[in-house]
Amino acid sequence: MSSRERRTFWACFTGWSLDAMDVQIYAVVMPTLIALWGLSRGQAGMLGTSALLVSSLGGWIAGILADRIGRARVLRITIVWFAAFTFLSGFTNSYPQLLVTRSLQGLGFGGEWAAGAVLIGEVIDKRIRGRVVGTVQSGWSVGYGAAVLLYTVVFSLVPPAQAWRILFFIGLLPALVVLWICRNVEEPDIFKKSQVAQTKKGRSNFLEIFQPSLLRTTLVASLLATGALGGNYSILTWLPTYLKTVRGLSVLNTGGYLAINILGSFFGYVVSAHLSDWFGRRRTFVFTSLSAAATVAIYTLVPLSSQMVFLLGFPLGFFQSGIIAGMGATFAELFPTRVRASGQGFSYNVGRGLGSVVPAVIGYLSVTMQLGPAIGVCAVSSYALVLLATILLPETRGKELETHG
Numbered sequence: 302m303s304s305r306e307r308r309t310f311w312a313c314f315t316g317w318s319l320d321a322m323d324v325q326i327y328a329v330v331m332p333t334l335i336a337l338w339g340l341s342r343g344q345a346g347m348l349g350t351s352a353l354l355v356s357s358l359g360g361w362i363a364g365i366l367a368d369r370i371g372r373a374r375v376l377r378i379t380i381v382w383f384a385a386f387t388f389l390s391g392f393t394n395s396y397p398q399l400l401v402t403r404s405l406q407g408l409g410f411g412g413e414w415a416a417g418a419v420l421i422g423e424v425i426d427k428r429i430r431g432r433v434v435g436t437v438q439s440g441w442s443v444g445y446g447a448a449v450l451l452y453t454v455v456f457s458l459v460p461p462a463q464a465w466r467i468l469f470f471i472g473l474l475p476a477l478v479v480l481w482i483c484r485n486v487e488e489p490d491i492f493k494k495s496q497v498a499q500t501k502k503g504r505s506n507f508l509e510i511f512q513p514s515l516l517r518t519t520l521v522a523s524l525l526a527t528g529a530l531g532g533n534y535s536i537l538t539w540l541p542t543y544l545k546t547v548r549g550l551s552v553l554n555t556g557g558y559l560a561i562n563i564l565g566s567f568f569g570y571v572v573s574a575h576l577s578d579w580f581g582r583r584r585t586f587v588f589t590s591l592s593a594a595a596t597v598a599i600y601t602l603v604p605l606s607s608q609m610v611f612l613l614g615f616p617l618g619f620f621q622s623g624i625i626a627g628m629g630a631t632f633a634e635l636f637p638t639r640v641r642a643s644g645q646g647f648s649y650n651v652g653r654g655l656g657s658v659v660p661a662v663i664g665y666l667s668v669t670m671q672l673g674p675a676i677g678v679c680a681v682s683s684y685a686l687v688l689l690a691t692i693l694l695p696e697t698r699g700k701e702l703e704t705h706g
Contacts (some may be wrong), residue, residue, distance in 0.1 A: 302425070302433070305487065309360075309424045310433060312373075312483045313417040314440040319479050320413045321444025322451075323429070323472040323518035324352065327403065329367060329452040329559075330465040330539055332545045334399075337462060341418060342672075344396055346664025349538040353657025356411030357650035362647020363412030364419070365507045372420035372642060373486045380483070381414060383409030384476030391469030404653075415646030416447035422633030423489035423641070427699055428588045431582070434633070435574020442567035442622065450562065453556035456676040491702055507643040510636070516636050518650055521693045522686040524633075525586070526652020528563050528686025529624045531659040535680040536562075536621055538660035539672065543601075547672050548610065560609055565618030573623035581698045582631045583691050586624065590687035594680070601677030624687060636698035661684060 302310060331345050340348075359379070367375040386406035393399040418434065427432045451471060456464045490632045503513045540562065544555045569589075577585040599605075605613070628649065636644030659679050666675040 302429075306424055306426075307431075309421055309486055309647075310437065312376070312486045313421045313437045314443075315475075315479045316376060316413055316417050316440075317437060318440035318444035318447070318684050319380065319475045320383060320410055322440040322447045322475065323406065323444075324410055324644065325445045325448040325537065326387065326390055326451070326468045326472055327352070327390075328624070329448055329541050331538075332542050333456075333461045335464050335542075336398060337465075340396060341427050342664040342667050344662040344664075345542075346394070346538070348400060349534075349659040350657045351400055351658075352407035352410060352665055353534060354405030354654050355404045357654025357657070359408035360646045360650025360653065361643075361645075362408070363415040364642040364650075365645070367416045367419060367642035367646070368507065368640060369487045372416050372423070372492060373483070373488050375412065375416040377480060377483050379409045379412035380476055380479055381409075382471050383407075383413065385409075387469055387472035387593060390472075390664075391466040412646075413439070414649060415642060418629040418649070419633060420486075420489065420640040422629060422645075423491045423638070423702060427701055429578065430633070431627060431630040432571075432574040432701050434629040435577060436571055438574070438622070438626050438629060439567050439570030441625075442563050442570060442618075445566070446560070446563045449556050449559045468553060470688075477694045484640070491638055499600040505645075507640060509640050510644045510647060511654030515636070515640070515644065517693075519644060521690055522632055522635055522644070522648035523651040523655075524686055525690035526628065526649045527655040528652075528683045528688075528690060530627060530652050530656030531683030531686070532597070532656075532680040533621050533625060534656050534681065535659050535663060536597065536617065539663055539676050543672055543676065548607065558614055561611060562614035562618040565615035566622040567618075567621035569622035570626045572619075573626035576623075577627035577630065578698065581695050581696050582627050582634075583602035583694055585627050586691040586694075587689060589620050589623035589626075590684045590691070592616070593624060594684040596620050597650055597680045597684075598677055601673040601680075617645065631697055633693070633702065634700040635695075656683065 334340055335345050363375050363379055376432040383406050386565050390402040421434050421437050451468055455467050573585055573589055600613050600617050606663050663675045663679050
């Protein structure tokens with residue numbers, strides 16, 4: 302990569318890592334809040350779902366703004382937003398209060414991906430777009446790992462009644478570092494040329510993504526995101542609770558089991574990102590979704606020893622994240638520059654909004670069935686949607702992004 306590409310890469314990577322850390326802090330403290338506040342599993346699932354639902358709105362708004370005022374500028378705004386509401390979550394004292402701060406955090410959470418994904422997709426050369434954009438996605442594993450590490454350390458040193466608040470407060474600190482990294486990131490040349498062209502021809506309308514020429518693309522991309530994220534959120538939201546309450550693990554052992562899952566997730570992003578450049582976007586989606594469905598079915602529906610649960614954590618993380626690795630580059634290649642951020646922001650975040658319902662469904666299903674099977678059935682059903690969307694997708698590997706608007 303050139304120096305400009307590297308600056309953009311690290312800005313997007315660290316922004317996404319911080320995003321993941323702040324979101325996953327809730328997942329690791331959820332068992333504690335259930336115990337301290339007497340939350341039902343349905344309420345706990347709704348707290349996870351609320352941020353994801355609102356993030357779909359945040360992603361759409363950020364996409365529209367990124368097409369109007371710039372990708373890099375919106376990226377910085379969203380980082381400040383979600384870090385601030387993560388911090389404020391540490392002051393909450395009840396389910397309704399946390400529901401409000403979590404929901405508002407979701408606006409920035411959804412917006413960060415919308416701005417960052419289109420920014421990195423437009424800056425990187427087409428020959429390595431898939432692997433670079435996918436590797437940015439691996440920042441999620443780094444942020445999730447940071448959340449689990451902080452959880453293990455803080456909860457080992459401080460009583461749970463205070464520890465969960467400290468984790469939310471810590472979520473603000475890395476934002477300062479990320480904003481410093483973002484200070485020299487420039488808007489992509491392709492975006493600048495598009496702005497000049499639109500000044501001459503008239504500014505495009507974000508509703509163009511619903512016009513006949515792009516409607517099918519928007520719907521298929523949204524379906525792909527719904528399946529990929531629905532399966533992913535099933536595991537991200539409920540795996541810590543499953544390990545602690547169903548498998549009976551301690552805080553330290555839960556951290557260890559999550560660590561192997563997160564390690565697999567990191568490699569899943571990076572390896573699948575390279576596969577999408579080498580073998581194509583569609584083949585990679587088929588391979589990862591089939592493998593993810595098989596792995597999660599075995600993990601949650603088959604009686605396994607603790608050792609097998611530990612070892613299967615790696616492929617579970619690898620394939621659940623491998624699906625997502627190719628989405629950023631694919632979405633960038635599906636939409637024209639004038640509405641690229643709007644199209645990406647809408648499609649990904651509609652998928653995020655619909656996919657976010659799945660953790661809540663799992664919570665309510667676990668009232669009448671065991672938590673493991675509830676996770677497995679919902680995740681496998683989600684991955685079936687990925688296969689359906691892939692059948693309808695065109696192959697976009699190596700596509701040149703147009704510069705005329």
